[in-house]
């Protein structure tokens with residue numbers, strides 16, 4: 065620990081070459097970073113393009129194919145051998161480009177969600193990537209932060225750290241900047257915090273003394289939970305399915321080979337045909353395309369301001385049946401303005417807009433000029449200014465706009481006090497801050513103790529019902545009087561009145577003589593001063609997002625720490641709370657057993673005045689009821705609920721590092737509407753995955769059935785191994801990829817959510833795959849036979865006909881795979897331009913293979929005549945003609961029905 069635990073601040077500053085007032089300069093930081101390296105324990109695994117390219121050849125089937133090519137070479141079939149090698153390389157390049165892109169975008173994502181730290185540099189507090197921290201950096205720690213490096217504390221207020229990641233000790237450890245210790249053991253170092261641990265309470269400033277591998281965490285090489293982007297459930301299931309398909313394909317290929325040999329075909333040729341068929345029919349490209357599709361979806365979500373931290377969330381999002389959302393900042397704008405104040409039994413209106421610190425105080429519509437008439441008002445505004453950590457910054461010289469740094473609730477009170485020219489700075493000219501008891505969502509209040517001479521006085525603001533229960537006196541026209549039951553009732557009425565108008569209400573109180581900074585003492589027996597009613601308008605986009613959820617079969621539940629009446633008012637405005645919907649408060653939740661909660665939970669739409677631990681109970685009950693739950697959170701204590709939810713969602717702006725780490729999705733704009741967009745994207749990604757699975761597998765079934773049926777019917781092989789390889793490894797890939805970027809279908813948010821464990825082949829997809837596969841094989845075989853007969857047994861002509869008809873059927877079929885609900889004739893062909901381009905490209909490749917001289921020789925093809933083309937078109941179009949007639953019939957009968965009912 066470099067013996068920093070026993071140094072006083074002066075020596076510490078010298079030892080670490082730091083500046084405890086202004087932090088380091090950017091230049092020093094840059095130089096030190098270059099010298100000491102990044103603050104990371106495990107270097108990010110960088111992907112090597114060469115390694116990835118080599119990986120493409122590691123596939124078992126490709127190895128068999130290479131082996132088969134070698135045999136071709138030995139047998140003197142150089143032509144075949146070289147062509148197969150070229151096809152394998154082409155396939156490897158394709159696979160490499162796809163995987164490289166997918167890898168890169170996943171890595172970029174990992175970088176985006178890397179932890180951040182707040183440091184002081186050149187006098188300003190800024191957020192940087194924790195990996196860029198260096199020794200000597202002055203770091204600010206707040207409740208919910210991850211400790212980003214090993215830090216010796218310089219100042220601390222009620223700091224508690226969860227060191228379980230380092231020591232295994234689950235009880236938070238109290239830290240104190242003022243204690244010097246001799247021991248260098250982690251558990252004794254009460255004036256230090258260590259990388260990988262997290263702040264559960266309080267706040268502090270400290271200087272970095274060790275980073276990266278030199279930190280305590282680095283030295284024990286004890287890794288923090290490595291999150292990674294693990295495989296999604298669908299990927300796992302597809303991998304399993306892949307194994308079954310491989311066995312099936314191998315079996316069928318083996319049968320084809322045996323049948324061929326039995327019928328007297330050349331052993332070597334049949335061996336090559338069997339291997340080629342197996343390579344072609346095994347959908348080894350499927351997992352790669354799924355990854356690409358997921359990665360592309362993740363990028364689209366990023367554009368819609370949802371950052372995916374864990375890949376499985378992309379899939380689970382589409383299954384969400386309940387979204388539990390915080391109110392403040394997620395359903396509302398978090399742009400808070402104090403509009404009303406209640407003191408001395410009077411309601412005072414405050415005018416002004418946003419964060420501009422100018423406005424008036426009106427009582428019964430007349431301007432209050434002299435605060436001495438309502439002296440409690442002045443006290444209330446002073447408390448609002450003191451219990452405040454926000455800063456109001458003018459956007460520029462002469463600008464009328466202001467920006468707020470810090471908590472918006474604090475900001476609203478800060479602006480309100482400044483409207484009366486009361487500021488924290490002025491108050492601190494005569495007082496010192498003795499200590500602060502920071503806000504937390506469990507206590508729902510915060511206090512500041514000020515010192516003047518030897519006197520300590522505390523000021524508190526927080527949830528009104530809680531403050532009221534801790535007050536014994538009330539400030540009335542400037543004097544303290546007993547808080548009688550009558551007075552209490554009056555105040556409670558005022559709280560309900562303001563809250564039911566949708567105001568977020570806060571009570572302000574003080575205690576004139578404080579003898580200890582212990583929370584129990586400070587925040588009890590206080591003097592009640594008044595209420596501040598804060599307006600926080602709903603986000604306009606949330607109205608339609610909630611409606612969208614409703615039509616998508618997703619229930620929206622509001623979970624808030626705010627007052628019940630405020631929550632109900634906002635929930636009603638947003639149409640989250642239906643007339644029959646129930647509202648439960650935290651204290652009611654405490655009285656419910658788990659099974660009682662399960663009984664009512666489906667009827668509850670609003671949970672008010674809850675603490676973070678209630679969220680966990682709610683998630684568990686919903687999950688037990690069979691729901692797929694998305695849950696938002698921002699505070700340090702929301703972590704367990706977020707982890708327990710199927711989709712844990714953290715707030716990008718207001719969320720703490722600990723919550724972000726537990727989440728699978730981060731909203732970079734904290735907006736509820738973004739969750740709904742992510743759900744829509746999740747559903748569309750899953751749809752697209754089903755689309756290309758349907759396409760690729762039906763093509764594979766088609767190919768393998770063509771070969772198998774031909775063998776059963778005693779026909780020669782309808783396709784040469786090279787032709788099968790070409791179709792599968794080159795022409796099919798692009799259209800399949802293009803299916804992965806289909807736009808969401810219009811009614812995607814009008815469907816009910818799919819079940820989490822539902823098979824990817826549900827809703828008849830398996831039938832579609834087999835029926836289309838068989839149709840493809842019948843078309844190909846028919847044209848092979850027609851070609852064979854009409855050319856008087858010319859195999860090259862017959863195979864070219866089979867080759868072309870297989871490709872053309874597949875390229876038409878790909879348009880059919882675009883929707884599971886609409887037929888090929890009910891969609892605009894050009895709405896997925898990538899697919900049109902891919903199909904044109906594959907068509908050109910096919911034409912090249914049959915019309916370009918050298919390629920004809922390689923693929924044993926012949927140019928087709930107009931007559932042959934007409935035959936192919938007729939046979940390929942036949943099933944679609946039937947489909948067309950069915951569609952027209954459906955439309956006509958629907959119209960007839962409509963006119964009948966009219």
Ligand code: ATP
Nearest residue numbers: 390391392473503505508510525526527624625626
């Ligand atoms: P949500 O859970 O929807 O985000 P919330 O912000 O109201 O709602 P909390 O942050 O847990 O939830 O706040 C609970 C209550 O604590 C608020 O209703 C308010 O009365 C009080 N409160 C909120 N912020 C502060 C603060 N900075 N200082 C003092 N009291 C606060």
